[in-house]
Amino acid sequence: MARAILIVLDSVGCGGAEDATAYGDEGADTLGHIAQACAEGRGDRDGLRSGPLHIPNLARLGLSRACEASTGRPLAGVPQPATPQGRYGYGVEVSQGKDTPSGHWEIAGCPVPFRWGYFTALENSFPPEIVAAIIREGALPGILGNKHASGTAVIDELAEEHIRTGKPICYTSVDSVLQIAAHEEHFGLERLFALCKTVRVLVDPLKIGRVIARPFLGNRESGFTRTGNRKDFAIPPPDETILDRLAAKGRPIVTVGKIGDIFAHRNTGEEIKPFGNAAMFAAALQAFEQLPDGGFCFVNLVDFDTEYGHRRDIPGYAAAIEAFDRTLPRLEALLRPGDLAIVTADHGNDPSWPGTDHTREHVPILAFGPGMPQQPLGRRESFADIAATLGDWLGIGAVGPGRAW
Structure with a gap:
């Protein structure tokens, strides 16, 4: 066969x-x-x-x-x-x-x-009600980013503030996507995955194709690097x-x-x-x-x-x-x-x-x-x-x- x-x-x-x-x-x-x-x-x-x-x-x-x-x-x-x-x-x-x-x-x-849903605004990309729900449902002190960004660039820009405040970095692009970056050790990998699962449900009514966990490691001295533990949470076919x-x-x-x-x-x-x-x-x-x-x-x-x-x-x-x-x-x-x-x-x-x-x-x-x-x-x-x-x-x-x- x-x-x-x-x-x-x-x-x-x-x-x-x-x-x-x-x-x-x-x-x-x-x-x-x-x-x-x-x-x-x-x-x-x-x-x-x-x-x-x-x-x-x-x-x-x-x-x-x-x-x-x-x-x-x-x-x-x-x-x-x-x-x-x-x-x-x-x-x-x-x-x-x-x-x-x-x-x-x-x-x-x-x-x-x-038609997929998109977050089209370059700054303050996510609707206020979505931001409020992410913070509430994720028991977060807030979020960082909330804009269109390159994943590597936004981590370089906000990683230190993320570590200091505990706020995850949320960003998007022209694709139908909401990405969440967080430090594997300071924020926690499983906690990041759990947050992405929560956000997946929140953006389902908007037909957003993927919520993507973007874990990274590093520090200010060595630099920050994304790891291989990326995980996508997609709408099923x-x-x-x-x-x-x-x-x-x-x-x-x-x-x-x-x-x-x-x-x-x-x-x-x-x-x-x-x-x-x-x-x-x-x-x-x-x-x-x-x-x-x-x-x-x-x-x-x-x-x-x-x-x-x-x-x-x-x-x-x-x-x-x-x-x-x-x-x-x-x-x-x-x-x-x-x-x-x-x-x-x-x-x-x-x-x-x-x-x-x-x-x-x-x-x-x-x-x-x-x-x-x-x-x-x-x-x-x-x-x-x-x-x-x-x-x-x-x-x-x-x-x-x-x-x-």
Whole structure:
């Protein structure tokens, strides 16, 4: 019986979304602009990387051709094979927004049928009644922040006051999110998680996609650093996903990274959550190697987004893509006849773009496995085509409104 692994390269979009103008993102192109910067020397960093984007394995699987199908432009400086291996194309998001839950739910067969709520005011971002409820229900002396902010910057700015007063740091962005940062030792990690659960209930009527715990450590002398204990508290998907169908059929499920958080831990099977792309991919490979027939492994690699996209770090982003490329042969070596591997993304986060937030883009889709014939997938009208294909491949029937390839 076939197995499948689905890897989401968080934010590795490939430009071209027709409705990008509505999001202020017309012309954004995460992969295209990274490749162009590398080809022009703007992706160089001493001791990290230099030269054109070097991704021979992803190129062999058709990534540059997928990008060209999406935008009309191949990846600058990336050689294209005459005949890519496997199947390649790009997906168009039908859900509104450019958030992590929207992209992942649609990939899993559940496009978002509603508009997310947002905190749009740059200062005093949260409604007074929400602030009052957070303080009351959380038994807090108050909150800090209450604005749009970069997570690392707002911690640097307010960490000392947070430690002195015991007030958590609450902030947001253009995404549908309320983030709460607190010191693991001075405030307490479990206390932070409990507070986020409380706030999750408070913002449910506003359709806020995620409440995110952002724990950190450190002091004024050493500096403050976010830890790997981030935890997302998301609204559960409003309809069936590939995970729900597989669980109903009794199939083995392993989720790696923040998949469990994104799906509100609903039918997310064995959850593995190490810190960092390298550790997460190593854990995914180990889990997939041991995965029984008929099983499914769902992986999110978040560093592209959190460490490099939001920080507008082109060399770091390019190096992370190259690092993933070097590991791909290890996955291919684990694939048995009948197995299916899919590599895709959930949105964009163009590191050359103004601001610090996600960008509305198409996503690349690469599908491969032993003996799979080369075939252009072209334009897929919904990310949900991925779930439909996985359902057919795993013998549980197409899931969601997508069309299997």
